[in-house]
Structures are given as C-alpha cells and as structure tokens.
Amino acid sequence: MTAASVLDGVRNTEAGYTGVEPDAAWAAQVRELAARRGAVLLAHNYQLPAIQDVADHVGDSLALSRIAAESDAGTIVFCGVHFMAETAKILSPAKTVLIPDERAGCSLADSIDAAQLRAWKAENPGSVVVSYVNTTAEVKALTDICCTSSNAVEVIESISPDTPVLFLPDQFLGAHVQRRTGRTNIQVWAGECHVHAGINGDELAAQVRSHPGAELYVHPECGCATSALYLAGEGIVPDEKVRILSTGGMLTAARASSARQVLVATEVGMLHQLRKAAPEIDFQAVNDKASCRYMKMITPAALLRCLVEGRDEVHVDEATAAAARGAVERMIAIGTPGRGE
Known part of the structure; x- marks a missing residue:
C-alpha cells in the first residue's frame, strides 16, 4: 500500500479535503495507519459522526488534551479546530501534534488576538484575566x-x-457567568462563536412551542441562553426542564434523564454523542443548520492525508507554551475542568 494509492481520489479544495467516503475500508485504513504511526486519534464532539466513530477518544477540547498528555502515544492526531490542537501541544510539548487540516480555525478564538488583549489589560491595570480555553x-x-x-x-x-x-x-x-455569580466588576469581551450566536431566541421559542413537554439543553455560548431563561421565567417551559449545560454536562444529563424528547441548542455534531448516550430519547436540534464549517473541515479525506503524510503539524514556541501552560494549570488547580465546554 503506497501513499499514492491510499490518497488516490483525495482533492484539496477551499472548503477542505474531499474525495473519500467514510466506509468500512476507510475506517480500517485509518486504524492501520494510526497504529503504524503510533498515534492516538482524538475527536471533538462537534466532528462528523464518521470521524467521532473512528477515534480512540471523543470529548471536549480540554478533556481530550488531558487524555493526550496522559497517553503513551508519541503522536496526537487532534480532529478539531486549531486552538484545540495548540492546547494539546501546550500540555504535551514533547509529543508530535497533528491536525488533519490546519485551515480549521475558530471564529470565537479569532475574536481577540494578543495585541487586543495587551491593550485591554493596559486599560484595566490590576484586573485578573480569565480566558475561555477557546483561545489561541x-x-x-x-x-x-x-x-x-x-x-x-x-x-x-x-x-x-x-x-x-x-x-x-x-x-x-x-x-452566563455574570448571572450566576452576581458580580458587577466583570468586564466581558464582545466575542462570539458564529454558530452558537446564530441560534437565536425566536427560533428557540418556536421550537419550544412546537415540542411541548420537551426538555431543553442550551450551551452557554448560545445567543439564545438568555431567551431560554426568559421562557422558564414566564412559565412557557417549566424551570426544571431548562438546562444551561456544557457539552459534557449535556451527556451527563442525557444519561440520567427520563425525558422522551430533548431540544438541543448547540452545534449539531453533538447530537451524535447524545443519541449514543441515551438512544431512547428523541434529541432534536433547535437549529439544524448550526454546523461549524471549521469543524467540518476535518473530513475523512483530511484524516487519511494526515496519517499518510504526517501533516499538518502544530507548533507552539517554548516561551508562549510555558506561559499558556501556567494559565491552564492554575485552572486545573481550582476545580475539575475538562468534563465539558
């Protein structure tokens, strides 16, 4: 089996690598190539179902990075977006970290860069900077x-x-943090995930009204989280049926739920893991078009190319990685992160 024969049909387009069907033969090739490379395959919850199913581990970005750090594998193949692969490299500096397509970025991570943060810090001396892991x-x-x-x-x-x-x-x-803590001395950067921001309150209300009795799982990154709380406050949805949850929290709730139907407000890739976790529940997307084009750039063709060619490798310079590692380790020391995003 030569590299050329394995990659026959793979095409590089602006939208990503195409030309490969995720059938049983593809899955067998992926597993064989990963074993040859001594690689552990990690897939985020928002990946295509075929990518999730072939991976060694599926989860949120930080949990996967911690799994990678604890793994004996010398190579980490991170099927997610670029900042996630960077976090894996930060926590596993001696390991080779590959992302199947380095063009898989993140609108949320791109909403603030280092220069903007330096300027914001300079304007607010004495403030503590808290960054979501969805950052560069x-x-x-x-x-x-x-x-x-x-x-x-x-x-x-x-x-x-x-x-x-x-x-x-x-x-x-x-x-969400301001609501939960009641703190008034938190300044919040005006960034957003384009997918989560696009799940709006009007369509949430419409879905709730057309699915009476359904529970509601809402990711706190969603623009409709406030609307969900309003619906509960107005009695349109019973308060106990509205859950503002991380991806990991959704899986935990699903496994414990006795609901017959659940409306889910997050990226649609999450439905695959939810349906596997609780197959007896009818999970429906609040917005079935809430699909991240960056996540979906990790295609079957891209993963195959990555394993054959050893591309694309992710690098973080030593000084940046050391400083970033400190921020992550301080978080880990506070509580139990890595169970959801």
Missing part, C-alpha cells in the same frame, strides 16, 4: 486563569470579589 496559545500566554464553560463560574468564584475581572472572549458565556 498567544492569548492564553497573556491570561491569568483559563476556564471551560463547565467550570467558568467556579473559576470566577475563586477570585477575590473585590478584584476586577476581564473575561474573554465569549460574550454569552460571560453573561
């Missing part, structure tokens, strides 16, 4: 403490209530 390595290096969506409240509560906080980059997660 350079931004993490300028951060005091990172957080995930599942432990953001816990991280904020670990900071003295008299100390001002700069929270970035997600404005909806920031608003």
Whole structure:
C-alpha cells in the first residue's frame, strides 16, 4: 500500500479535503495507519459522526488534551479546530501534534488576538484575566486563569470579589457567568462563536412551542441562553426542564434523564454523542443548520492525508507554551475542568 494509492481520489479544495467516503475500508485504513504511526486519534464532539466513530477518544477540547498528555502515544492526531490542537501541544510539548487540516480555525478564538488583549489589560491595570480555553496559545500566554464553560463560574468564584475581572472572549458565556455569580466588576469581551450566536431566541421559542413537554439543553455560548431563561421565567417551559449545560454536562444529563424528547441548542455534531448516550430519547436540534464549517473541515479525506503524510503539524514556541501552560494549570488547580465546554 503506497501513499499514492491510499490518497488516490483525495482533492484539496477551499472548503477542505474531499474525495473519500467514510466506509468500512476507510475506517480500517485509518486504524492501520494510526497504529503504524503510533498515534492516538482524538475527536471533538462537534466532528462528523464518521470521524467521532473512528477515534480512540471523543470529548471536549480540554478533556481530550488531558487524555493526550496522559497517553503513551508519541503522536496526537487532534480532529478539531486549531486552538484545540495548540492546547494539546501546550500540555504535551514533547509529543508530535497533528491536525488533519490546519485551515480549521475558530471564529470565537479569532475574536481577540494578543495585541487586543495587551491593550485591554493596559486599560484595566490590576484586573485578573480569565480566558475561555477557546483561545489561541498567544492569548492564553497573556491570561491569568483559563476556564471551560463547565467550570467558568467556579473559576470566577475563586477570585477575590473585590478584584476586577476581564473575561474573554465569549460574550454569552460571560453573561452566563455574570448571572450566576452576581458580580458587577466583570468586564466581558464582545466575542462570539458564529454558530452558537446564530441560534437565536425566536427560533428557540418556536421550537419550544412546537415540542411541548420537551426538555431543553442550551450551551452557554448560545445567543439564545438568555431567551431560554426568559421562557422558564414566564412559565412557557417549566424551570426544571431548562438546562444551561456544557457539552459534557449535556451527556451527563442525557444519561440520567427520563425525558422522551430533548431540544438541543448547540452545534449539531453533538447530537451524535447524545443519541449514543441515551438512544431512547428523541434529541432534536433547535437549529439544524448550526454546523461549524471549521469543524467540518476535518473530513475523512483530511484524516487519511494526515496519517499518510504526517501533516499538518502544530507548533507552539517554548516561551508562549510555558506561559499558556501556567494559565491552564492554575485552572486545573481550582476545580475539575475538562468534563465539558
């Protein structure tokens, strides 16, 4: 089996690598190539179902990075977006980290860069910087403490209530933290995930009305999180049926739920894991078009190319990685992150 024969039909387009069907033969090739390379395959919850099913581990970005750090594998293939692969490299500096397509970026991570954060910090001396893990390595290096969506409240509560906080980059997660903590000295960066922001309150309300009795799982990055709480407050949805949850939290809730139907407000890739976790529940997307084009750039063809050619390798310079690692480790010391985003 030569590289040319394996990659026959693979095409490089602006939208990503195409030309490969994710059939049983493809899955067998992927497993064989990963074994030859001594690689562990990691897939984020928002990946295509075929990518999730062929991976060694599926989960949120930080949990996967921690799995990678603990793995004996010398090579990590991270099927996710670029900042996630960077985080894996930060936590596993001696390992080779590959992402199947380096063009798989993130609109949320791109909403603030290092220069913007430096300027914001200069305008607010004495503030503690809390960054969501959905940020670049350079931004993490300028951060005091990172957080995930599942432990953001816990991280904020670990900071003295008299100390001002700069929270970035997600404005909806920031608003969720403000609601939960009641703190008034948190400034929130006006960034957003284009997919989550696109799940709006009007369509959420319409779906709730057309699915009476359904439970509602809403990711705190969603623009409709406030609308979900409003619907509960108005009695349109019983309060106990509205859950603002990280991806890991959704899986935990699904396994424990007795609901017959659940409406899910997050990226549609999450439905695959939810349906596997609780096959007796009818999971429906609040917006079935909420698909991240960057996540979906990790195609079957891209993964095959990655394993054959050893591309694309992710690098983080030593000084940046050391500073960023400190922000992540301070988060880990506070609580139990890595169970959801």
